[in-house]
Amino acid sequence: MTEPKGEWQLIDLIRARSRFDPAAVPIGPGDDMALVDLGESGCLVTTDTLLEGTHFRLATATPRQVGYKAMAVSLSDAAAMAAEPVCAVAWVGLPEGRDMAFAEQLCLGLSDAAARFACPVVGGDVTSWPHPLAIGTSLVARPAGVEPVRRSGARPGDLLLVTGDLGGSVLGRHLEFVPRVKEARLLARAVTLHAMIDLSDGLSTDLGHIARESGAAAEIDAGTIPISSDARRLAETDGRSPLDHALNDGEDFELLLALAPEDGRRLVREKPLGDLRLTRIGRITEGSGVTIVGSGGKRQPLEAGGYEHFRSDGGDSS
Amino acid sequence: MTEPKGEWQLIDLIRARSRFDPAAVPIGPGDDMALVDLGESGCLVTTDTLLEGTHFRLATATPRQVGYKAMAVSLSDAAAMAAEPVCAVAWVGLPEGRDMAFAEQLCLGLSDAAARFACPVVGGDVTSWPHPLAIGTSLVARPAGVEPVRRSGARPGDLLLVTGDLGGSVLGRHLEFVPRVKEARLLARAVTLHAMIDLSDGLSTDLGHIARESGAAAEIDAGTIPISSDARRLAETDGRSPLDHALNDGEDFELLLALAPEDGRRLVREKPLGDLRLTRIGRITEGSGVTIVGSGGKRQPLEAGGYEHFRSDGGDSS
Numbered sequence: 044m045t046e047p048k049g050e051w052q053l054i055d056l057i058r059a060r061s062r063f064d065p066a067a068v069p070i071g072p073g074d075d076m077a078l079v080d081l082g083e084s085g086c087l088v089t090t091d092t093l094l095e096g097t098h099f100r101l102a103t104a105t106p107r108q109v110g111y112k113a114m115a116v117s118l119s120d121a122a123a124m125a126a127e128p129v130c131a132v133a134w135v136g137l138p139e140g141r142d143m144a145f146a147e148q149l150c151l152g153l154s155d156a157a158a159r160f161a162c163p164v165v166g167g168d169v170t171s172w173p174h175p176l177a178i179g180t181s182l183v184a185r186p187a188g189v190e191p192v193r194r195s196g197a198r199p200g201d202l203l204l205v206t207g208d209l210g211g212s213v214l215g216r217h218l219e220f221v222p223r224v225k226e227a228r229l230l231a232r233a234v235t236l237h238a239m240i241d242l243s244d245g246l247s248t249d250l251g252h253i254a255r256e257s258g259a260a261a262e263i264d265a266g267t268i269p270i271s272s273d274a275r276r277l278a279e280t281d282g283r284s285p286l287d288h289a290l291n292d293g294e295d296f297e298l299l300l301a302l303a304p305e306d307g308r309r310l311v312r313e314k315p316l317g318d319l320r321l322t323r324i325g326r327i328t329e330g331s332g333v334t335i336v337g338s339g340g341k342r343q344p345l346e347a348g349g350y351e352h353f354r355s356d357g358g359d360s361s
Numbered sequence: 362m363t364e365p366k367g368e369w370q371l372i373d374l375i376r377a378r379s380r381f382d383p384a385a386v387p388i389g390p391g392d393d394m395a396l397v398d399l400g401e402s403g404c405l406v407t408t409d410t411l412l413e414g415t416h417f418r419l420a421t422a423t424p425r426q427v428g429y430k431a432m433a434v435s436l437s438d439a440a441a442m443a444a445e446p447v448c449a450v451a452w453v454g455l456p457e458g459r460d461m462a463f464a465e466q467l468c469l470g471l472s473d474a475a476a477r478f479a480c481p482v483v484g485g486d487v488t489s490w491p492h493p494l495a496i497g498t499s500l501v502a503r504p505a506g507v508e509p510v511r512r513s514g515a516r517p518g519d520l521l522l523v524t525g526d527l528g529g530s531v532l533g534r535h536l537e538f539v540p541r542v543k544e545a546r547l548l549a550r551a552v553t554l555h556a557m558i559d560l561s562d563g564l565s566t567d568l569g570h571i572a573r574e575s576g577a578a579a580e581i582d583a584g585t586i587p588i589s590s591d592a593r594r595l596a597e598t599d600g601r602s603p604l605d606h607a608l609n610d611g612e613d614f615e616l617l618l619a620l621a622p623e624d625g626r627r628l629v630r631e632k633p634l635g636d637l638r639l640t641r642i643g644r645i646t647e648g649s650g651v652t653i654v655g656s657g658g659k660r661q662p663l664e665a666g667g668y669e670h671f672r673s674d675g676g677d678s679s
Contacts, residue, residue, distance in 0.1 A: 090452050090486050097488060132499055
């Protein structure tokens with residue numbers, strides 16, 4: 044790559060802030076590629092991009108939060124596979140006029156997430172340009188102790204469980220969420236997970252991914268969806284129902300899992316995640332598509348991101 | 362990530378165009394992460410970004426060329442380590458108003474490079490935004506058969522060799538260059554390479570990286586630098602010397618290597634790369650910094666990207 048002004052300073056910053064275990068990262072930042080040890084396992088790879096104006100606004104997010112979020116969205120993908128994060132690389136398209144202090148704050152945010160999940164940033168690419176901020180990460184993970192949990196393994200009869208509370212993350216949670224890396228691995232060790240996904244696009248969309256990839260249908264019970272206090276606060280001002288927010292807002296980065304009924308019931312009973320709520324919200328069935336069952340037993344299709352559909356319904360339960 | 366319109370179509374396109382060997386890529390695109398088999402070796406990672414207006418202009422590059430270049434710059438990093446590319450992930454910030462056909466051409470370009478180097482694109486992230494095109498790839502490679510060749514292993518007394526011809530890539534070569542993946546591995550198997558880098562930023566800058574990382578100095582002989590016909594063509598119109606272009610233009614994506622004198626002489630004599638020129642251009646010495654030795658024996662510091670320095674010198678040799 045053509046090297047911009049400032050790239051070397053940033054790499055120096057990353058180097059200074061990071062202590063790489065030479066056994067785990069034999070070659071760190073500063074060479075053409077970083078080398079990481081993976082033992083004998085394969086390697087999982089993902090990439091995510093955050094674009095200013097679409098995934099964050101610098102009026103309401105600090106650059107450190109943006110850096111954190113850039114790593115956290117990829118860490119959430121590792122969680123969704125029940126995988127162990129190994130390392131990440133990051134890239135930045137830096138708006139001209141932003142100074143080194145701004146870039147350092149981005150790096151600090153990346154480092155916050157990297158340190159919290161023992162997932163070092165081992166390389167990067169920074170270029171200035173006269174346009175808004177674009178930042179992304181690619182993350183390498185490995186299956187360690189448990190098989191990667193795919194989207195495609197859900198079977199008719201499975202229960203659907205979700206972690207945490209949903210909706211309204213735009214009020215701030217989307218910048219500071221904790222990727223469910225540890226929780227996912229804990230669940231995958233406790234029971235056999237048939238399918239899992241992280242809720243990045245919203246329950247209505249992401250459940251559709253599981254159903255489609257698994258060649259099955261899914262139905263959820265409107266009255267059981269765990270609705271966040273943020274979703275209720277938003278609903279007070281915008282005329283959408285709290286349920287609508289919980290189903291469609293996206294960027295919750297909670298986990299949605301499908302598993303055998305006895306395993307699902309056991310998890311709900313035993314609360315292996317402690318304070319983090321684990322809620323049974325529905326089931327996998329034969330067929331295709333996603334259905335939502337209202338409080339009166341009324342069934343209707345749940346479209347991906349289909350909050351307009353629900354708005355016309357005058358709000359469902361809760 | 363919040364999912365944009367069109368992402369699923371692009372993933373379908375990638376899936377349709379790619380036949381993944383299930384032993385090598387047990388989990389391909391469409392899940393939260395892709396899984397690739399690496400055998401028992403570690404894993405090399407790099408990332409690169411191309412920004413419209415900085416790394417390409419859509420007035421002079423087709424989207425297919427841009428897609429190709431996005432993969433090729435990361436493949437060139439793998440070449441610089443003498444590593445074997447395994448897989449890549451790609452992300453795109455797509456300007457609003459660009460249609461599916463445009464996005465497909467980008468994917469085709471990625472696929473062109475992926476197919477040529479057996480390096481499948483196993484994941485991706487595409488988001489529309491009302492700004493210029495940003496595209497990047499992250500690439501996973503593995504050391505297969507030869508140890509990764511670092512920037513930091515050059516030793517005083519080493520010869521410096523470079524592949525191909527340098528300068529003027531902006532006339533078109535920067536969009537269609539062939540990453541020296543095979544050549545690098547061939548050289549690394551033939552002799553012990555002490556240090557290697559791909560010439561992305563230009564010889565003056567990239568040689569500086571080798572010198573600095575190796576804790577040594579480097580000197581090159583102006584009269585030996587292999588100057589491309591593109592560099593000569595450019596020089597006819599812009600008043601800079603052909604040598605200036607060869608030293609500073611960047612994006613040649615040729616290989617610069619440091620190795621023991623006997624090995625260097627052997628490579629130059631035996632021409633293991635066939636038609637691809639392999640030129641001895643200088644040596645590693647004690648000290649620090651990079652020096653260029655003119656045709657009359659005049660020595661002067663070579664600054665990174667320092668073509669203005671050379672311009673004021675009225676052009677050196679050739």
